[in-house]
Amino acid sequence: MKILILGGFLGSGKTSVLLQLAEYLVSHEKEHHAEVKVAIVENEIGAIGIDDKVLKQAGFKVNNLFSGCACCSLTGELVTSIKEIKQELDPQWLIIEATGVAYPGSIRKAILDGVGLEAPIVVVADAKRWQRLVKAMRLLVSGQLEDASLVLLNKVDLVSTTERKAAEDSILQHRPMIEIIPISATEAINPAIWEKIVRERGDFNEHTP
Numbered sequence: 001m002k003i004l005i006l007g008g009f010l011g012s013g014k015t016s017v018l019l020q021l022a023e024y025l026v027s028h029e030k031e032h033h034a035e036v037k038v039a040i041v042e043n044e045i046g047a048i049g050i051d052d053k054v055l056k057q058a059g060f061k062v063n064n065l066f067s068g069c070a071c072c073s074l075t076g077e078l079v080t081s082i083k084e085i086k087q088e089l090d091p092q093w094l095i096i097e098a099t100g101v102a103y104p105g106s107i108r109k110a111i112l113d114g115v116g117l118e119a120p121i122v123v124v125a126d127a128k129r130w131q132r133l134v135k136a137m138r139l140l141v142s143g144q145l146e147d148a149s150l151v152l153l154n155k156v157d158l159v160s161t162t163e164r165k166a167a168e169d170s171i172l173q174h175r176p177m178i179e180i181i182p183i184s185a186t187e188a189i190n191p192a193i194w195e196k197i198v199r200e201r202g203d204f205n206e207h208t209p
Contacts, residue, residue, distance in 0.1 A: 001086055003094045003117050004197070005107055007144050008124030009133055010100035013154045015051040016185035017124050018097050019058055024194040025093050037091035039063070041081055043099045043107075051097075061089060078107070079114030086115075101140065105147030122197060123148040127182070128158045130167040145175040150197065156182040 006021070008014040022038045041063045042052050052062045063081050078096075085094060096111075096119070098104050104121040111119045123144055126133065134141050145151070151171055156164050168180050181196075183189050 001091060001094055001117070003082075003096065003111060003119040005096045005098060005104045005111075005119050005121045006124065007098045007102065007104035007107075007121055007148065008100065009126055009129075009137075009141070009144065011129065012100070012124045012126040013185040014097055014100075014124045015054060017152060017154065017183070017189070018095060019055070020185065020189050021194060021197075022058075022060055022093075022095060024191060025095075025198070028194070028198060037061075037089055038093045038095065039085045039089050039091040041078070041085070041094065041096045043078075043097065043102060061085075061091075078110060082111065082115050103140075103143045103146070105143070108147055120149040121147055122150045122152060124152050124154050124185075125167070125171060126155055127153050127164055127167045128155045130170060134170055142174050145171065145178070148175060148178060151175070151178055151180045152193075153180050153182045154185050157184040157186070 006014055006018055022040065025038050039061045040055055042055065055062045063085065082094065085091065096107060098107055108119045108121060111117055153167060164182065171180055181193055
């Protein structure tokens, strides 16, 4: 089972990205497996999930985690859920969508410690609101980017070239040398982006002792 953590800030468009990624994985893995399973664990805050309804309508398995962040009070539940998903569904891919206030690096550590599997992190950033987010939540921004393998800079269709460049420069200040790929999740994302994630980051688990 290959695990991928999808992090990102509030309103960054993670669910739209998640749906496209899951659809790509299903079609991609069909070339190698008779039956393909992509499981999704969604971490939401509050008593009622909203995005999970969209995901379920798209035909994906959703295991909701409520009342906190997966990186803190729900760490034990997250690990238990992953083990149950592995046992009951045995998916080729497990995607964990972190809540907008979680630190994906902590989720990654919990998975490595609890399940023994590596989980690369892809962070979705909001180009349109980036500067406001940095000013209001600088520590959270740094924490979310700290262990990321890749940043998908979403909503670039809503900003000028200057604003996009400013967002990219700011991201690099928080996470030097990280790869940033501009996208617009309201449109079809280039399959080459998903292929890159699968090829370069999807097989991390094969190198885990």
